[in-house]
Amino acid sequence: MNAAAIYAVEGILLVSITSDITDSDIIELQELLSNRIAKSETRGVVVDISALEIVDTFVGRVLAQLTAIARLLDAETYVVGMRPAVAMTLVELGMYLPDNHTALTLDHALEKMRSAGLISGISRRA
């Protein structure tokens, strides 16, 4: 699978979604991500969708699902880099993603996670 990649950054997981992601890729990603969260005991997940130009209800639902899965595994999900057109489409579709945290960029997300105490590798180990 190369349509999405998961990186470990500063004790959180960064998921980068490319523009040509297919529905089966997304399902694969869901599987992979839940395993990675459980294994790494991370408390934060950042989903970067800045490459995503088109969304439909499926993508919207999967985003919500990823969030719900991550939350069950004790991790908060931040969606970053949403394009204006994508935001408008999601609102149009009635998918407000109420459980997702959102941030403008990865930087903003990291800052928010730091202040929420999600990135605290040292204190977790202590």
Add this chain to the structure above:
Amino acid sequence: MTEKVLETTLQVLKEDAEGILVDWIDQADEDGAKRSDLFSEREGRDQAASMLRAFRLGVRDTSREGDFDLRDEHWADLRGILSEITHERVERGVLPGEMAAFVLALKTPLFSRMSQKLEGEASKLIEEILVVSKAIDAFAIYTNEVFIAEREQIIERQRDEMLELSTPVVELWDKVLTLPLIGTLDSLRAQEVMESLLQAIVERQAEVVIVDITGVKTVDTQVAQHLLRTAAAVRLMGARCIISGISPKIAQTMVELGVDVGEVRTRSSIKNALTDALTSVGVAIRAIEDSPRSGK
């Protein structure tokens, strides 16, 4: 029979074009189509002369074919001249009625000459007058259509300008944007507002957005819906939305309508919203301590 149609008209026009022109302008003045404050006598005369020339050419070609239709090729010249004159006069403020009266005044000199020519041939006169009358009426209507088209263009342009003007996104501070909404918020405008706001968030990397509705006259369920959608889209982008300028009256209406703003923050004034926004980006406005005015 058809080939004889407009024959007398053409003859009259050929024989006494100058006389008709003078009488026409006199008649038009009498009918109240003269606006010496808006265009000079000479201009009016030149315009009338060129119209009369085009009219004669049109009559000539039509009398060969026998059927009148303003959309015909023969009338292309006259149509051009009519719309040109109308366009010019609209810009100077001539009323549509005056323009029509000016065109219609052509009937009087034309008909009086025709009735002299066709004395004793009442039925032929009536037949010919009917056709000419129809033609001149069509011209008058045409000038009105040109008028309306011009107005429509102006309205269209102003509407576009208004749409653009009415969605200014202002950067109040680093990472703080505000969008003062004024007037009514229909679906088209709401879409426009949302688009420019989201675009501005990306461009300025804004973290907080204040949507101020002080200038919005009424908030019904639809307007509230638009506002909440905008707020939701802003949140999806990763910024926070504060709705400010909610008057007591609007607050009451919203509750009566059962509008639930959910997690969207609302503030009564833009002042409170600004304080709130600045706090969340880590700055504050405070009084200058040794200012002579701060002690009061």
